[in-house]
Amino acid sequence: MPILDRLVGLETEYAIRFHPRAGAGEPPTRFHLYQALITCVKQRVLTAPARHFKEGVFLANGGAVWFETERPAAGGGLIEGATPECRGPSQVVRYQRAQDQLLGQCARMAEVDGEFSLVKNDRDGRGHVYGAQENYEAVLGTGWALWGWRLGLLLLIPLVVLMWLVTLLTIGGILVYYGLAGLVYLPMRRCTTQPRRLAVALFGRDLVEGRETGCPTPAWLETLLLWFARLVHAPLAVCLLSLIHCTAFRRTRRQLLPFLISRCIVTGAGLVDDDGRFQLADKAPAINCLIGLGGFLKDRPVFTFGHFFKTLCVESFLSPREYGQLFRQRQRLQIGLGDSNMAELAEFLRVGTTALLLDVIEAGELPPLSRLVRPLEGLHQFCSDPTLTCRVRLQNGQQATALQLQRFYLAACQQFLARRPEAPEEAHEVVAAWEEVLDGLEQLQHSGQLPACLIGTVDWVTKKQLLDEAGNNIPWEARKKIDICYHELAPLGYFQMLQAAGLTAPIVTPQELERAVRTPPPNSPATMRGHYIREFSSDDTELSVNWKCVVIGRGCNGRSIRLARYERPSRVASDRPPLSTHDRSNTYEP
Amino acid sequence: MNRDALQQPTVDQTTSPAPARALAEVAQQVRRDAVTNSQEYLDETTVPHGGE
Numbered sequence: 001m002p003i004l005d006r007l008v009g010l011e012t013e014y015a016i017r018f019h020p021r022a023g024a025g026e027p028p029t030r031f032h033l034y035q036a037l038i039t040c041v042k043q044r045v046l047t048a049p050a051r052h053f054k055e056g057v058f059l060a061n062g063g064a065v066w067f068e069t070e071r072p073a074a075g076g077g078l079i080e081g082a083t084p085e086c087r088g089p090s091q092v093v094r095y096q097r098a099q100d101q102l103l104g105q106c107a108r109m110a111e112v113d114g115e116f117s118l119v120k121n122d123r124d125g126r127g128h129v130y131g132a133q134e135n136y137e138a139v140l141g142t143g144w145a146l147w148g149w150r151l152g153l154l155l156l157i158p159l160v161v162l163m164w165l166v167t168l169l170t171i172g173g174i175l176v177y178y179g180l181a182g183l184v185y186l187p188m189r190r191c192t193t194q195p196r197r198l199a200v201a202l203f204g205r206d207l208v209e210g211r212e213t214g215c216p217t218p219a220w221l222e223t224l225l226l227w228f229a230r231l232v233h234a235p236l237a238v239c240l241l242s243l244i245h246c247t248a249f250r251r252t253r254r255q256l257l258p259f260l261i262s263r264c265i266v267t268g269a270g271l272v273d274d275d276g277r278f279q280l281a282d283k284a285p286a287i288n289c290l291i292g293l294g295g296f297l298k299d300r301p302v303f304t305f306g307h308f309f310k311t312l313c314v315e316s317f318l319s320p321r322e323y324g325q326l327f328r329q330r331q332r333l334q335i336g337l338g339d340s341n342m343a344e345l346a347e348f349l350r351v352g353t354t355a356l357l358l359d360v361i362e363a364g365e366l367p368p369l370s371r372l373v374r375p376l377e378g379l380h381q382f383c384s385d386p387t388l389t390c391r392v393r394l395q396n397g398q399q400a401t402a403l404q405l406q407r408f409y410l411a412a413c414q415q416f417l418a419r420r421p422e423a424p425e426e427a428h429e430v431v432a433a434w435e436e437v438l439d440g441l442e443q444l445q446h447s448g449q450l451p452a453c454l455i456g457t458v459d460w461v462t463k464k465q466l467l468d469e470a471g472n473n474i475p476w477e478a479r480k481k482i483d484i485c486y487h488e489l490a491p492l493g494y495f496q497m498l499q500a501a502g503l504t505a506p507i508v509t510p511q512e513l514e515r516a517v518r519t520p521p522p523n524s525p526a527t528m529r530g531h532y533i534r535e536f537s538s539d540d541t542e543l544s545v546n547w548k549c550v551v552i553g554r555g556c557n558g559r560s561i562r563l564a565r566y567e568r569p570s571r572v573a574s575d576r577p578p579l580s581t582h583d584r585s586n587t588y589e590p
Numbered sequence: 591m592n593r594d595a596l597q598q599p600t601v602d603q604t605t606s607p608a609p610a611r612a613l614a615e616v617a618q619q620v621r622r623d624a625v626t627n628s629q630e631y632l633d634e635t636t637v638p639h640g641g642e
Contacts, residue, residue, distance in 0.1 A: 017635045069639070076639035090591050125632030128639065455613065469617035470624060477628035482620060484635050494620050501612045507592050 003359050003423050004430075007085045007137035007524060008092050008351055012340055013068055013130040014079045014103065014118035017488065024113040030077030031055075031215070034067040036110035037079060037103065041065060044102060045518055046537045051544035051551060053314055056080075058545040060518055060533045062526025063099055070295075073204060073215040073222040078130055079103065079118060084526030088426055089352035090507075091521050093344055097508045098516035104489030120340045121487035122282035125480050127274065129286040132340040133294075133304060136355060138252060138333040139362050145247045150327050152243035156312070157323075159236050164317050166232050170225070177221070178203070230296065237293055237309060244291055244305050249333055253303055255361045256354075257290070258372055259409045260302055260337050261379045262402035265388060266437050267350040269339035270460035272483040276476050277384065278467065280460045282339045284383045287376060294336055302375075304336040322548070325564075333358075337379075342487055342495040344507045345433060345457040352430035357409060360416045367412055370396035386464060388445040403441055410434055456504035459495075462486075466494060525563035532561070 020027050028036070038057060041047065050056040056066035062084030069077040081103055083095040100120060107118045122131030141149055181202040189195040199208045204222075205215040217225065268281030279285055283300075292301030293309050308326065316323035335354070341347040360366050371394065372378050378392035382402045391399035400408075413431050417423045437458060440451040444461075450468070454461040463486050467479060486494040498504050508516075520530030525547070532550045536543045542554045550561045 015635050015637045017631075019634055071639045074639065076637070078637055094591075119635050124636045126636055128637045130637055452610070465613070466617055466620050469614070470621040474621070474625055475628070477632060478624040481624045481628040481631045485620075485624070485631065492623070494616075497616050497619065498613075501616050503609060503613055503616065505592075509592055512591065 003420060004088045004352070004355050004427050005424075006355060006358065007087065007135075008089070008355055009083050009085050009135045010092055010096050010351070011080060011082045011133040011135065012096070012099070012120060013132070014081065014120055014489070015124060015130065016078060017117045017119055018112070018114055020114040027114070028112055029215070030069070030075070031067060031072060033110070033112060033116055034077065034079060036112050036116070037106050038065065040106035040110045041102065044106065046533055048533045048537045048543045048545045051546040051549075053318075058529060058533060059102075060520070060530050060537070061095065061098065061516060062520035062524070062530040062533075063095060064547075065103065070226060071222060073217055073219040079107075084520050084530070085524045086521050086526075087524060088424075089348050089355060089430060090426060092351045093348045094508050094512050094516045095521065096347060097344065098513050100489055101513055102517050108490060117488055117490040117493075119484060119488045119493075120342065121484055122269065122339050123271065123286070125477075125484065127286075129283060129300060131283050132338050134335040134338055134351065134354065136333045136335070136358055137330055138249065138358055140248050140329055140331040141250060142329075145250055146329060149243065149247040152247060153323070153326055156236070156239060156243070159239060160312050160316070160323075163233060163236050163313055167313070167317065170228070170232075174217075174225075233309075233313060234297070236312065237297060240309055240312065241291060241293070241305070244308070248305070248308075248331075249303070252333065252358065252361050253291070254371065255366050255369070256357060257302065257375055258369060258405050259354075259357055260335065261372065261375050261392075262382060262405035263350070263353065264339075264379070264383050264460075265402045265441055266353070266406065266434070266458065267339065267341060267346050268383065268460040269341060269346075269487070270463035270483065272467070272476070272479045276479060278386055278464055279383045280386060281383050284337060284339075284379055287337055287379060290375065292336075294334075300336065302335065302337040302379075304334040307332055307334060325548075339459070340487065341459055343457050343459045343462065343504060345437075345505055346459050348507060349430065349434055349437065352426075353409070353413070353434055356413050356416075356427055356430055360412055363416065365412070365416050365419075367408075367415075369408060370394040370398065386460075387448060388441060401445075403438060403445060406434075406438055410438060456498060459486075462495070462498065462504075528561070528563050 016030055016033055018027060018033060041057070046060040047057040050058055050064060050066070054066055054068070056064055058064045064082045066080040066082070067077060068080035081099045083092060083099060086092040086095055104118055107116050110116050123129050140146060185199060185202050188198060192198050196208065201218055204217045264281040264284050268284070271279040271282045271285065273279050273285065286300045287302060289299050289301045291303045291305060292299030294301065294304040294306035296306060296309065311322055311326060338350055341350060373393040373395055381390050381392055388401060388403055391401050393399055410431065417427055417431060437454065440454045443451045450461050450465050455465050456462055463483065466482055466486065470479070470482060482494065490496065491500070495504070499506070520526040529545055529550060532543065532552070533545065536552060541552060544551045548563055550563065552559045552561070
């Protein structure tokens with residue numbers, strides 16, 4: 001039974017900020033900025049191309065950087081970073097910070113005609129939502145629920161095969177379209193004064209400009225294909241969501257939900273909303289369902305299962321054995337309700353408290369807690385209440401504040417650890433730091449004053465302090481700029497200004513950061529992935545990598561190495577150093 | 591890992607006025623910067639269509 005020793009990883013979407021130099025020509029596309037960033041990343045660390053359906057590279061530390069968008073032709077696009085698979089919150093925070101530092105520095109050093117930086121937040125000035133996701137390896141179910149899940153997967157096979165056929169037909173349809181478009185274009189280009197515009201409209205910019213622009217299809221076709229894909233895959237999506245609702249992570253979801261709903265008081269990043277009001281969390285006000293696929297059906301769920309959907313629709317289409325991986329008892333639990341944290345302690349607690357509670361829940365030791373009557377309503381109420389006095393209704397008729405709910409879970413973790421003398425020091429540190437933050441928030445609840453001890457360690461408290469000091473007489477745009485610029489990964493980003501003034505509490509040392517940029521965590525699939533990247537990426541060997549395997553060579557001569565055998569929890573090779581000593585993570589042995 | 595950071599408050603006006611002064615100075619800089627070109631900044635950081 002793992003006590004924090006489960007695979008954990010963070011995915012972070014960074015907004016792109018670009019300010020063109022005075023007199024510069026047409027601003028670069030987001031894809032060009034991504035390419036400039038990656039060029040710089042490759043000069044700093046060893047990388048390998050991603051063997052994936054989206055554009056990206058894997059790094060020598062086992063993590064990855066992606067160009068993330070559904071709508072490249074329509075101007076969409078962010079930079080997504082994913083930490084390697086880690087074990088324990090300290091390790092995750094270390095790799096997340098290494099990623100933030102690497103990408104932040106590379107953006108500023110990239111060769112582009114203007115100022116380029118990244119913003120680690122969750123919502124822009126127009127309300128578009130993106131941001132952070134957490135991934136925890138967890139038990140999907142036991143007994144009838146697990147067998148129900150497996151039976152459901154078998155029953156889905158005909159529908160999945162049908163989807164694959166539709167996908168093949170769609171690809172064929174696209175090829176036919178390009179053939180017809182060519183036939184239309186050849187005679188018409190002589191009749192129009194703007195043949196290039198016609199070509200872009202018919203073929204997209206990639207084909208017309210003869211270089212990768214990230215816009216492989218015309219914008220109108222991209223929109224059409226997106227809606228067509230949604231429509232065609234909707235039956236499979238609904239069936240999968242129904243199966244998940246009935247069988248997958250049932251107990252975990254039920255017992256974790258009140259914790260996730262209330263943890264915004266500890267880990268929320270703060271938000272100035274469209275009406276100028278302050279909310280505790282950036283992403284939470286946009287959450288509109290408990291389970292979902294993470295945007296495919298315009299959903300913003302607490303628990304995201306888009307990875308299961310991608311496995312069914314895409315990964316198993318390319319490699320049918322991936323379908324078999326879904327039958328395993330331990331699967332990835334993805335949480336979409338959570339903010340990108342700037343404060344390291346907040347990030348440490350976001351992962352540490354959740355991982356510890358998963359241990360408690362999987363051990364069956366969480367005391368009974370009545371369910372929330374309307375969890376999403378409760379979430380939105382908690383988020384909009386910086387006084388922390390708001391109460392939400394439980395199904396047993398009682399009411400609870402977010403602090404009371406957090407105290408309940410804290411007590412459960414303390415009792416759990418008291419029964420386990422073998423628990424690692426890290427688990428006790430999570431609980432101790434959690435208790436201190438809740439004590440500080442209780443002061444706020446009683447006095448109405450922001451507790452000084454939480455400035456620099458809890459993001460929403462820190463951001464609210466800056467907003468309060470700026471006063472209410474500044475326009476909404478300026479307040480919103482404080483909200484967003486707090487997250488900018490640049491020396492003039494407001495959190496980084498606080499950091500430079502010594503007003504934050506970094507828990508990762510510079511030496512640990514430097515090592516984490518280049519070295520994978522031990523005892524994880526990332527260990528082997530990083531090893532192969534370090535071994536082969538600097539010579540002429542063809543190497544491509546994804547989360548599940550490494551492929552050396554090309555075509556029939558390619559050799560695929562599965563990384564699954566590193567997914568078993570083990571304490572033997574924990575890389576976690578005692579807190580008073582330096583990191584030992586460079587001693588891994590693939 | 592810096593263990594002290596898990597245990598010590600960063601800004602405590604009751605025991606040390608220096609961090610409080612530093613915080614006030616940063617807050618002033620933030621205010622000055624925030625009221626400058628704020629709409630332009632919001633436009634520059636817009637993410638069309640959002641995330642995944």
